[in-house]
Amino acid sequence: MEQNADPFMQGAPQLFNKWGFWALLFGATALILVFAQMALPMFEAKPSAGAQIGEIAGDIKRSAWRTFLGLPKPEPEVVATPIWAYLAMAAPVMGILAICLSVISAILRENWRFATYATSFGVAAIVFQMFWWVALLIAGVALLVSIIENMGDIFSF
Numbered sequence: 331m332e333q334n335a336d337p338f339m340q341g342a343p344q345l346f347n348k349w350g351f352w353a354l355l356f357g358a359t360a361l362i363l364v365f366a367q368m369a370l371p372m373f374e375a376k377p378s379a380g381a382q383i384g385e386i387a388g389d390i391k392r393s394a395w396r397t398f399l400g401l402p403k404p405e406p407e408v409v410a411t412p413i414w415a416y417l418a419m420a421a422p423v424m425g426i427l428a429i430c431l432s433v434i435s436a437i438l439r440e441n442w443r444f445a446t447y448a449t450s451f452g453v454a455a456i457v458f459q460m461f462w463w464v465a466l467l468i469a470g471v472a473l474l475v476s477i478i479e480n481m482g483d484i485f486s487f
Contacts, residue, residue, distance in 0.1 A: 350444025353431030357451025360424035364458045367417040374412070387477055422459050428452035 376382070396403065432448035435441075 350435035353448030357428030360455035363421035425452040425455035
């Protein structure tokens with residue numbers, strides 16, 4: 331034992347030297363990132379739902395007329411990528427990393443609670459991410475179907 335060691339830390343567990351602790355930290359962070367990814371887009375300033383649907387319908391109408399008249403397609407606008415788009419990639423990666431670190435912790439026979447909790451957090455982050463994207467996909471398809479069903483109203487004069 332070192333002579334300069336803090337006397338209050340002599341009996342304390344060395345958490346930072348455990349794979350399970352880091353796995354738990356990565357798993358909890360992954361779960362927080364998934365929930366942040368779900369919540370952050372709601373705080374962005376955006377027009378009302380009616381205005382957004384009208385913009386989509388107008389884009390469809392302009393695109394159809396351009397194709398009908400044989401006009402060239404306009405150049406796409408460059409839009410800055412929001413931070414929550416990067417969270418969509420980071421959260422499942424951290425969840426997988428948490429699962430891998432918890433496997434290492436279990437192989438080294440560290441405290442089983444760390445490995446179990448970390449695996450639970452990592453799996454929960456991946457599953458929530460998957461369910462979130464499936465829900466968004468279903469909502470997007472429903473929106474497009476409702477717009478396409480009302481194409482007659484879009485092209486009326």
